[in-house]
Amino acid sequence: MELKEIYDQVSKRYGSVAKSSTGHYEQAIAKAFGYTEEELAGVPEGANLGLSCGNPVALARLREGETVIDLGSGAGFDVFTAAKRVGLTGKAIGVDMNKNMIDKANANKAHTTASNVLFIESAITSIALPDSTADCIISNCVINLVPAVEKQLAFNEIFRLLKPGGRVAISDILARKEFTEEMKKNISLYVGCVAGASQVSEYDAFLKNAGFNGILVADSKNDLNVYRTAAEDKPSTSGIDAIREEQDALFCCSAETRKTCCKLDEKESCCGTKTSTCACQTRTSSMGDEAKTMASRLDIRDLNEWAGSFHVYAVKPTTI
Incomplete structure (x- = not known):
């Protein structure tokens, strides 16, 4: 690199x-x-x-x-x-x-x-x-x-x-x-x-x-x-967060990419635009995401x- x-x-x-x-x-x-x-x-x-x-x-x-x-x-x-x-x-x-x-x-x-x-x-x-x-x-x-x-x-x-x-x-x-x-x-x-x-x-x-x-x-x-394990143990969302995640999936992402879709807020539709569709953005990753990457892509479990x-x-x- x-x-x-x-x-x-x-x-x-x-x-x-x-x-x-x-x-x-x-x-x-x-x-x-x-x-x-x-x-x-x-x-x-x-x-x-x-x-x-x-x-x-x-x-x-x-x-x-x-x-x-x-x-x-x-x-x-x-x-x-x-x-x-x-x-x-x-x-x-x-x-x-x-x-x-x-x-x-x-x-x-x-x-x-x-x-x-x-x-x-x-x-x-x-x-x-x-x-x-x-x-x-x-x-x-x-x-x-x-x-x-x-x-x-x-x-x-x-x-x-x-x-x-x-x-x-x-x-x-x-x-x-x-x-x-x-x-x-x-x-x-x-x-x-x-x-x-x-x-x-x-x-x-x-x-x-x-x-x-x-x-x-x-x-x-x-x-x-x-x-x-900390990422996997994270409590499930509820209330407004759950609604927004459903909106993310509906308006932004296909089934394959909905996990990387950006969040809505009360004033703007997805990705800060005023339209009902948008290009998905990469959601913030954590070190837990990288650990999962190692496990899934590179077959490194530990x-x-x-x-x-x-x-x-x-x-x-x-x-x-």
């Missing part, structure tokens, strides 16, 4: 995710990867988009007064959690390349009193912040989305932004064995945080090449199949056989 194609597809997919969330799936995913009820209750509604593969805030051991940067901050889930840990004397900065995500995060911020939170629209390989800005940098299931040829740039940027003695705490999906060529070329699996996953040895090398010490890359042993959720921790030396 070409570099531009990867970034375009990742941006398109996550820009779409930023516009919707249902609650049940997102909560189930967060709990499966270590978030507590208290943490979930402490973030604005809509901040949790069900995109986690771990809890880097728990790994980071943040302290009062620290500055923390979240790479690939999405709607602000980990930023708002981190902001509570560092307190008003600290600062929590979210960085995301997707404008829809930044807009969503700022909208969520408007519903809080979090004066120590800032969101920046930027690629995580080059961020307009000074050297030695942060005491800690976190990231949650995002670095695997950076194309292989630019992954080292992301780790170099992390190193640059950390203060001497600063630490990086990452939750990410890493490969347990070499992917097939078919898997590597599947863009759906790539944007689903699977096909772009590095090997453990590669991750270790990225950190060492950037200059880090005290490197720990540990398998969390969490079950990646939760992405699929995600854990191929990849895992890993905790990654490293320290920037105090002297270089």
Whole structure:
């Protein structure tokens, strides 16, 4: 896959995710990867988009007064959690390349009193912040989305932004064995945080090449199949949602494509047009959708056989 194609597809997919969330799936995913009820209750509604593969805030051991940067901050889930840990004397900065995500995060911020939170629209390989800005940098299931040829740039940027003695705490999906060529070329699996996953040895090398010490890359042993099972366990819709889904099928889609049809609202007919027919759009996908893709198209029933959720921790030396 070409570099531009990867970034375009990742941006398109996550820009779409930023516009919707249902609650049940997102909560189930967060709990499966270590978030507590208290943490979930402490973030604005809509901040949790069900995109986690771990809890880097728990790994980071943040302290009062620290500055923390979240790479690939999405709607602000980990930023708002981190902001509570560092307190008003600290600062929590979210960085995301997707404008829809930044807009969503700022909208969520408007519903809080979090004066120590800032969101920046930027690629995580080059961020307009000074050297030695942060005491800690976190990231949650995002670095695997950076194309292989630019992954080292992301780790170099992390190193640059950390203060001497600063630490990086990452939750990410890493490969347990070499992917097939078919898997590597599947863009759906790539944007689903699977096909772009590095090997453990590669991750270790990225950190060492950037200059880090005290490197720990540990398998969390969490079950990646939760992405699929959580989607399957989602409660059925009722009331107005059920009516709209019937309208989607009637006015938008054939039987083969109705599952990807867009939602109606009270003011407009399907896809934002004023007509009774329209071209179907691709509905927001979740990591559960990508897990199903692996199962159905590539005959891969157990995600854990191929990849895992890993905790990654490293320290920037105090002297270089």
